[in-house]
Amino acid sequence: MEQLPKATVQQFIKSTTNGDMKFSNEYVTQVMSMAREYFQMVSDQANTICQENGKKTISGEFFYKAIQQFRLD
Known part of the structure; x- marks a missing residue:
């Protein structure tokens, strides 16, 4: 997996603080x-x-279900 842009991560961190x-x-x-x-x-x-739904393309719906399974919604 590629690196996340460091500047973007720094900006995110700053946005969560003062x-x-x-x-x-x-x-x-x-x-x-x-x-x-x-x-x-x-x-x-x-x-x-x-894959369990017999699909070949991952949609936003599948990401949302994954997030729900991890109780991150």
Whole structure:
């Protein structure tokens, strides 16, 4: 899986705080790693649901069902 854009992740982190905090590169790298893991987990589950439904194309519906199964909705 490709890397997430570091600037985008940094912007996301700042948007969840007051914006006046600084973050180490190690912290940003860890958040990027966790986000990749989350995307991989949800994508794998969406793929499984898609196959169970006899479909070949993963739709938003399958992603939503995957998120619901992980109770992340």
